[in-house]
Amino acid sequence: MFAKEEELSAKEKAKEEEEKVQAKNEKDKIKIIHTVKKGDTYYSLSKKYGVTVEQLREWNGYDDYKIPIGTELIVSPNLSTSRIISSSIRRPLLDPMDPTKLRDDLVFGDKTNENIIQEGEDYLINLYKVDASKSDHQLFENFYQMASELFTSRDMTPVLKEMINFFESNSGGEMGKELSSDGNGYAVFINDKLNEEVKNSEEVQGFLQNVKEEIKIAINSQTHPDKITLNNIGNAQRPRFNNFWTHTFRGGLTIALNDTQAFDITLNELIVNDDDTYLGFFTVTIYDHFGLDEDDITTELFPLAGFRAWYRLQRERGYRPFVTKVTISESFSGKLGE
Numbered sequence: 001m002f003a004k005e006e007e008l009s010a011k012e013k014a015k016e017e018e019e020k021v022q023a024k025n026e027k028d029k030i031k032i033i034h035t036v037k038k039g040d041t042y043y044s045l046s047k048k049y050g051v052t053v054e055q056l057r058e059w060n061g062y063d064d065y066k067i068p069i070g071t072e073l074i075v076s077p078n079l080s081t082s083r084i085i086s087s088s089i090r091r092p093l094l095d096p097m098d099p100t101k102l103r104d105d106l107v108f109g110d111k112t113n114e115n116i117i118q119e120g121e122d123y124l125i126n127l128y129k130v131d132a133s134k135s136d137h138q139l140f141e142n143f144y145q146m147a148s149e150l151f152t153s154r155d156m157t158p159v160l161k162e163m164i165n166f167f168e169s170n171s172g173g174e175m176g177k178e179l180s181s182d183g184n185g186y187a188v189f190i191n192d193k194l195n196e197e198v199k200n201s202e203e204v205q206g207f208l209q210n211v212k213e214e215i216k217i218a219i220n221s222q223t224h225p226d227k228i229t230l231n232n233i234g235n236a237q238r239p240r241f242n243n244f245w246t247h248t249f250r251g252g253l254t255i256a257l258n259d260t261q262a263f264d265i266t267l268n269e270l271i272v273n274d275d276d277t278y279l280g281f282f283t284v285t286i287y288d289h290f291g292l293d294e295d296d297i298t299t300e301l302f303p304l305a306g307f308r309a310w311y312r313l314q315r316e317r318g319y320r321p322f323v324t325k326v327t328i329s330e331s332f333s334g335k336l337g338e
Helices: 002-032 042-049 053-060 113-122 136-150 157-169 192-200 202-221 247-251 305-315
Strands: 033-035 072-074 083-087 098-102 262-272 277-290 322-335
Touching: 033 042, 042 053, 053 072, 083 202, 113 305, 136 157, 136 305, 157 192, 157 277, 157 322, 192 202, 192 322, 202 262, 202 277, 202 322
Parallel strands: none
Antiparallel strands: 033 072, 083 262, 262 277, 277 322
16 A cells, blocks of 8 residues: 555656646746847847856857847757657658558458468468458457457456457548558557556666666757757667567567557756756657568467457458557656766
């Protein structure tokens, strides 16, 4: 009981800190950007906003006598607006080898029963012939039974059930309308419990720590938060849950997300105080596709009735995959120069 109370207290404290930063940022927002008027100089602006002439030159790059009227100048050490500071090269929906094409795990209704039986024979998996006579309802039962009994923990079972139901709803959406075969696009699945499980995983905790370290380096090397980018976090560092020998296999994240498709890191808030201490917040958004491609046909996985059911439902019966979106918020703090 006490552990839960401490956890709740920590969450409430973090939320309170975030609200304080947001309130301060709202109050200071008019002080972050100044639109140059006739007669403005770095000297006059330094007095008005309580910064130095050297800071204004460093942040904006203009000589004092060459600032065009109407130019928006940075006049505060704080972040002026939330912005993406790092993204994976791989993007949602797109084939990483050819970003003009749809990724194969989002294709649906492209195969016949004969195609699937032939694929099974190619991989010495002849159970496809048994599956052919099953109804959609029976196939979904196979899928759910596998997911709940083999691939997930008690906490994640309702999430996997919701994901499979979402798949069964066969819904389109706004993403990728120009790429989908019928023009109806792909729906986006969002779940608070999934967000929590992903954030608490070893894989993402390590990723978040790496982001914090890179932000610290960037803050100390850049002239202003508006110019921060994280160049050392790329595709190789994206969170992945594809190691069957870790807790993610039985914990449910392997079947829910597995390799993951893409990520974005957004710097939401960054306040620098007069004593050079700072407090900020960033968001990591992870994207994945709840679908199977031909590379998923393996002699290890396809003896499982649930995987065969998933593949057949998508590729032969025409059930549409979807995009899973996980959002994680995190705070960071420090002192300039340290």
